Amino acid sequence: MKKLISLLFLFLFLVSCASKNMDMKTKKENAIDIQRIGEAHYNSGKYTAALKSLLEAHQIIPNDPYLNNSLGLVYLAKERYDLAENSFKKALYLKSDYIHAKNHLGVVYLKQKKWDLAIGCFKEVSENLLYATPEISLSNLGWAYFHQKKYITAKNYFIKSLEIRPNFLVAVHGLASIYIETGYHNQALDFLHHALETNPGAAIIHSDIAKVYEALKNFDKARKSWNIVLKLEPATSPLAREAQKRLFELN
16 A cells, blocks of 8 residues: 555656646747747847847746847847847857857947957957858958058958958948048049949948048039938938938038
C-alpha cells in the first residue's frame, strides 16, 4: 500500500513538472510571436507599437539575444541611445559572436560621438569573414574617421565600401562629403553626377550637389537641387527639413 501511495505521489509530481514545462514552452512560443509582431512594427516605422510588443516579450524571455538586439534597434530609432547601448551590450553578453549587435553598438557610439569606441566595433565587424555586408561596417568606419577629421583614412574606407557595392548611398554620401569638406568641389560634382546615373531618385545625392553649388556660389543651381530634394523626400523627413531651411535662406 505504501509503495502504491509513493508511486501515486511520484506520478502526480511528474505530471506537475510536465505541465509546468508545457506552460513555459507555450509562454516562450507566445513571446516569440509577440517579438515578431514588434519587429514587424519596427520595419513599418511604428516604433512605439514596436517597443510595446518587444517589452511585453522581454518580460517572458529577457535573456534572448535577438530580442535584446531588436529592442536596441527600437531605442536607436527613438533616439534613446543610452537604452540602445544597454540592449546591444546585453545581446552581446548573451551571444558574444553576435556580429550584427556589435555593428549596431558601433552605430550607437557614432550617435553619441564616441568615435574611438565606434571604430573599435566597426573594425571588429569588418574583419569578420562571416559578416555578409562588410560594405556597411566599412562605410561606418569612414564616417567615424570623417568626424575625427581624418579625411584620408575616411576616404579609403568609403572607397573600400564602394568597391564591394558601387552604388551604396551611405558610402557615396560619405565620399562626397569628404570632397565638399576638403574643397574639391569640381571633383565632387563629377562624382555625384556619375552617381546620379544609377541613382537618379536619391535625394541625398541631390542634397550633396546643392551643397557643392552653394560652395561655388551658384545659388540658382543650388536652389534647383534643393527643390528636387523636396520632390523626392517626405515633407517631415530630416533631409526635407534641411532643404526647406536652405531654400528659405537662399531666397
